[in-house]
Amino acid sequence: MNETARIVIVGAGHAGGAAAALLRQHGHTGPITLIGEEPWVPYQRPPLSKAYLKDEADAEALKLRPDAFYAEQDIALRLSTRAEAIDRNARRSGCKAAKRSHTTSWSWRRAPRTGS
Numbered sequence: 839m840n841e842t843a844r845i846v847i848v849g850a851g852h853a854g855g856a857a858a859a860l861l862r863q864h865g866h867t868g869p870i871t872l873i874g875e876e877p878w879v880p881y882q883r884p885p886l887s888k889a890y891l892k893d894e895a896d897a898e899a900l901k902l903r904p905d906a907f908y909a910e911q912d913i914a915l916r917l918s919t920r921a922e923a924i925d926r927n928a929r930r931s932g933c934k935a936a937k938r939s940h941t942t943s944w945s946w947r948r949a950p951r952t953g954s
């Protein structure tokens with residue numbers, strides 16, 4: 839692959855975030871856009887049902903990389919954005935603002951504690 843090619847990654851989860859970071863790490867110099875329908879930078883999901891629920895990790899600690907990483911690495915983030923269509927021949931993607939009620943993944947909300 840041409841290392842100056844424009845790359846658009848749909849899905850700003852663990853895989854998408856890692857792909858963007860690894861491309862830069864391995865010398866890709868072309869523009870990289872990471873599209874995610876959730877409003878957050880890529881974060882680890884497993885602690886959501888473990889340390890996060892037990893108040894042993896806060897939201898910042900769950901992020902795969904700090905917010906500043908993406909600007910430092912020149913990775914354009916398009917969060918709260920859903921890719922609706924990909925036209926591979928025309929090399930275009932169609933996006934629209936994601937509605938929170940339509941997110942297909944885990945909704946990052948801390949459940950209220952009950953009991954002691």
Ligand SMILES: Cc1cc2nc3c(=O)[nH]c(=O)nc-3n(C[C@H](O)[C@H](O)[C@H](O)COP(=O)(O)OP(=O)(O)OC[C@H]3O[C@@H](n4cnc5c(N)ncnc54)[C@H](O)[C@@H]3O)c2cc1C
Binds near residue numbers: 853882
């Ligand atoms: C509570 C919880 C606990 C877990 N615990 C474990 C564990 O202990 N061990 C383990 O191995 N795995 C665990 N998992 C699973 C693990 O987190 C997933 O395997 C992993 O998150 C997969 O990463 P991914 O990037 O491939 O996909 P996802 O995490 O699903 O990320 C995909 C992203 O793409 C976005 N997206 C999808 N379609 C579009 C679109 N059209 N446009 C824009 N954005 C889009 C989604 O909103 C999402 O943010 C857990 C998951 C959860 C939710």
